[in-house]
Amino acid sequence: MSVLTQLADALHDGSVEVVDLTAPLSSETPLxxxxxxxxxxxRFELEEISRYDDRGPAWYWxxxxxxxxxxxxxxxPNHWVTGKDLGDVSGVPVGVFLRPAAVIDVVDRVExxxxxxxxxxxxxxxxxxxxxxxxxGWLLCxxxxxxxxxxxxxxxxxxxxxxxxxxxxxxxxxxxxxxDLIGIGVxxxxxxxxxxxxxxxxxxxxxxxxxxxxxxxxxLQNLDQxxxxxxxxxxxxxxxxxxxxxxxxxxxxxxx
Amino acid sequence: MSVLTQLADALHDGSVEVVDLTAPLSSETPLxxxxxxxxxxxRFELEEISRYDDRGPAWYWxxxxxxxxxxxxxxxPNHWVTGKDLGDVSGVPVGVFLRPAAVIDVVDRVExxxxxxxxxxxxxxxxxxxxxxxxxGWLLCxxxxxxxxxxxxxxxxxxxxxxxxxxxxxxxxxxxxxxDLIGIGVxxxxxxxxxxxxxxxxxxxxxxxxxxxxxxxxxLQNLDQxxxxxxxxxxxxxxxxxxxxxxxxxxxxxxx
Ligand SMILES: Nc1ccccc1C(=O)C(=O)O
Ligand SMILES: Nc1ccccc1C(=O)C(=O)O
Numbered sequence: 001m002s003v004l005t006q007l008a009d010a011l012h013d014g015s016v017e018v019v020d021l022t023a024p025l026s027s028e029t030p031l032x033x034x035x036x037x038x039x040x041x042x043r044f045e046l047e048e049i050s051r052y053d054d055r056g057p058a059w060y061w062x063x064x065x066x067x068x069x070x071x072x073x074x075x076x077p078n079h080w081v082t083g084k085d086l087g088d089v090s091g092v093p094v095g096v097f098l099r100p101a102a103v104i105d106v107v108d109r110v111e112x113x114x115x116x117x118x119x120x121x122x123x124x125x126x127x128x129x130x131x132x133x134x135x136x137g138w139l140l141c142x143x144x145x146x147x148x149x150x151x152x153x154x155x156x157x158x159x160x161x162x163x164x165x166x167x168x169x170x171x172x173x174x175x176x177x178x179x180d181l182i183g184i185g186v187x188x189x190x191x192x193x194x195x196x197x198x199x200x201x202x203x204x205x206x207x208x209x210x211x212x213x214x215x216x217x218x219x220l221q222n223l224d225q226x227x228x229x230x231x232x233x234x235x236x237x238x239x240x241x242x243x244x245x246x247x248x249x250x251x252x253x254x255x256x
Numbered sequence: 257m258s259v260l261t262q263l264a265d266a267l268h269d270g271s272v273e274v275v276d277l278t279a280p281l282s283s284e285t286p287l288x289x290x291x292x293x294x295x296x297x298x299r300f301e302l303e304e305i306s307r308y309d310d311r312g313p314a315w316y317w318x319x320x321x322x323x324x325x326x327x328x329x330x331x332x333p334n335h336w337v338t339g340k341d342l343g344d345v346s347g348v349p350v351g352v353f354l355r356p357a358a359v360i361d362v363v364d365r366v367e368x369x370x371x372x373x374x375x376x377x378x379x380x381x382x383x384x385x386x387x388x389x390x391x392x393g394w395l396l397c398x399x400x401x402x403x404x405x406x407x408x409x410x411x412x413x414x415x416x417x418x419x420x421x422x423x424x425x426x427x428x429x430x431x432x433x434x435x436d437l438i439g440i441g442v443x444x445x446x447x448x449x450x451x452x453x454x455x456x457x458x459x460x461x462x463x464x465x466x467x468x469x470x471x472x473x474x475x476l477q478n479l480d481q482x483x484x485x486x487x488x489x490x491x492x493x494x495x496x497x498x499x500x501x502x503x504x505x506x507x508x509x510x511x512x
Pocket of ligand 2: 056059288290326331335445446447450459462474
């Protein structure tokens with residue numbers, strides 16, 4: 001039997017399940033906050049066109065405004081100057097939109113330290129336990145941060161500024177240059193740690209991964225429902241011509 | 257070997273391919289035109305936030321405004337008054353986002369008659385040739401209309417108004433009430449024919465399918481790259497709380 005027929009059957013009988021990794025999109029959706037002299041990503045806003053009324057008697061629909069990097073979203077290489085010529089979001093090869101995932105769980109460490117940074121050693125320990133990273137796959141980092149659903153809890157400002165977990169510059173360089181991963185996925189508002197403006201390079205996940213033609217996924221949820229290996233990630237950004245990224249519905253296929 | 261491992265391998269070795277069924281999203285993307293006294297779906301517009309400049313030295317990104325039903329998009333049941341209480345786009349069960357497809361080709365008939373309407377008989381003839389419709393799957397209708405990429409060609413106004421192919425009210429009732437299909441996908445700006453405002457009921461694909469808790473996909477491309485049976489459709493709308501639909505990146509998995 002062909003693999004797609006088997007997949008259809010498995011979805012039908014529940015032996016493969018679809019898990020939603022996406023944060024709800026509304027005017028409450030938490031946003032990245034940059035220093036005020038920089039341009040900012042827009043809060044998601046619906047504008048009603050009609051609701052079974054004079055403006056459209058049988059139909060309800062909306063226009064909306066948002067940021068390419070608002071809510072659960074996909075980062076394309078040209079989002080960063082290092083990836084300027086490595087492709088916009090409409091040009092990402094479509095094969096990228098269905099890829100295997102490795103899921104690393106660092107919830108305990110983040111509970112102890114909200115500035116926790118994932119290091120190469122943590123990923124190597126994961127490999128010792130679970131086997132090789134999936135070639136061409138995502139590394140999804142479960143921090144527990146998705147339980148913070150308000151702007152304040154998500155950004156977690158302290159004396160030193162935004163305080164949320166991420167990846168060290170060394171680890172980002174290793175992922176970008178020495179692994180076959182196509183990108184990383186995180187639960188925070190962006191792929192970089194809250195303090196990453198002060199790293200060298202600044203915002204290393206953005207600078208190094210996008211500069212290597214790789215991708216990012218931010219503001220994921222429900223990573224606790226994924227196994228460490230074997231899940232497939234469906235993440236298909238909008239085909240925005242010249243876009244640097246897109247809000248996205250991220251799903252995972254999981255064997256039960 | 258597990259089905260997801262087989263799928264990952266098949267994607268890796270090219271025996272399963274991902275095909276992009278999505279129209280590019282830009283200010284040129286064709287739009288539905290309703291009579292002027294009704295509210296209208298917004299043209300897609302990018303607003304640059306920064307481009308490696310003072311507003312963000314190392315990064316490029318945009319905000320954007322669009323309609324839920326602009327470009328390649330997904331219709332949720334509450335888009336129509338008949339489906340008012342049958343669910344918003346954020347509540348669509350996520351299993352819907354990966355489903356098998358039947359692809360029916362009526363390009364020749366549409367070439368002869370741009371007002372061509374798909375009838376139950378055409379679908380039954382397809383079933384005679386290709387076997388049963390996929391349970392819980394999409395019926396994708398290839399009309400060739402996607403070769404019309406400008407507003408004018410897509411809407412194709414004549415003396416009688418917008419002139420584009422679709423489905424008869426009888427066929428829509430049959431799909432809605434007597435088949436296991438979850439919805440239909442089309443190449444035109446909406447699931448209904450250009451003349452469907454004058455059908456009984458008006459806009460029957462919207463009224464009857466959404467009223468049966470089913471879904472719609474509009475402005476698809478590249479349906480010529482799909483086999484009549486065996487493709488799987490990935491179509492995951494944004495998780496817009498209370499939304500009636502969403503622009504979507506539609507992809508198909510195809511066995512080579
Ligand atoms: N960290 C950033 C700095 C500048 C611009 C964007 C970001 C993001 O995180 C993003 O891509 O959401
Ligand atoms: N036909 C319509 C009439 C009214 C509102 C929307 C539509 C659509 O086609 C749509 O959903 O794109």
